[in-house]
Amino acid sequence: MHRLGGVGLAAFDRQQLSQRSFAELSSELSQAQVDLLHAQLDQFRTALVRFASTHRDSIRRDPNFRHAFQQMCAKIGVDPLAGPRKGGWWAEILNLGDWQYELGVQIVDVCVSTRERNGGLIEMGELVRLVSKLRGVAGGVIAEDDVIRSIKTLKPLGAGYEVIDVGSGKKMVRSVPMQLDEDQAVVLAIANQEGGRVSEQLLVSRKAWMPERAKAALENMLLRDGLCWLDDQDEVNGVAYWVPSAMHWDE
């Protein structure tokens, strides 16, 4: 039987030797790969930094561009908010960290100042509009995306700010720590479609709920959470419930 090392005692030494050289070669190879990877990563980082800094103005100014950049980062697994420094990449490369925090503060401002009217639940479009008004900028400069990202930065504060999807593309921001159950989410979605008005009958006919279930959900929102207002002069159903955060206020 042919053996690479042949037979005899010397074969042991020879085999050990070759094994050692194989191991050396292999670690050399993987070192080379790691180096290459590092170099590539450095290159990539430099490229991203260069891209970000050359387009800094566009990123800061244009919400569409900002969104695209954000998406690109997400695709390649870079979280612009994460990073060695507080504020992450945005702060480091784009000086956007402060901008983001500032936006966060303004979001809190709007949420708190409208809380008594809407019970701590505000429609996303309305929030964006009020924040834009507060900053004195034209509509479109601040996008929904920015607000969502800023709310993420608020998370460590534990204030309970959260973005809720109420269906059909509508989002709402909740600024009080409370649990919204599924039924309430349904009520909010309908209120959003109806310009703020919901009634027991509407829930029964639209969602095929039992009247008791509709009543319970609405009464909870009314009495426990203060999320809606009662209207006892409703022409259609006699009693209706209005969700202020889903009403369209012009002021």
Added chain:
Amino acid sequence: MSLSPHTTPSGNLLLGFLLPSIHAAPPFFTQQPNPATQAIVTEQWSRLILSYARHRQLFTVRVEDAEVTGGEWDEILRNDRINRRLRSSHLAYILEQMAAKNQLVYDPPKQSRSALLYWRTPEEWAEVLHEWASTTGQLNTILTFYEIIEPPVPSPLSGIPMQILRKAIHILTKTNRAQIIAVADGEGVRFLPGNAGK
């Protein structure tokens, strides 16, 4: 449906009154079972009642104003555009809250159906009164209450209720800026120069 501010035609006045957009919200006219929500509603109604009273120089509000049509409070106590009206029980509750905050006094006292609105406090009225007397050159002159309430030249004090006028004059007498004097057909007042700080 969009809720927007609305300007009232407001009768004989040149400028209409700008109703806040909440006045176009149907539930604003219902007394809320949630106390926190009702506190907002009460606050908004109090502000609205006082600013409207100031705008139209109204001094009296009655619970009945919410029951009958054609009164001077119709423009705010009802909104025909959305077919809502403030119920009299709700108005009575709001007036009670306003009385607790010294935004009005029940007049006559010991009932709660009719009240005098303090869109200026008696202290503020005292200043307005003294200012009026001095700018119109009536310091050291004896004036009857009637001459103040119905002056030949309309003044900021035209139509001021006697009770508020009395309170304002009383405040001025405490700082020696007015003296109450008995005149032939009742009472009169003499305003004296002086500073508010005295």
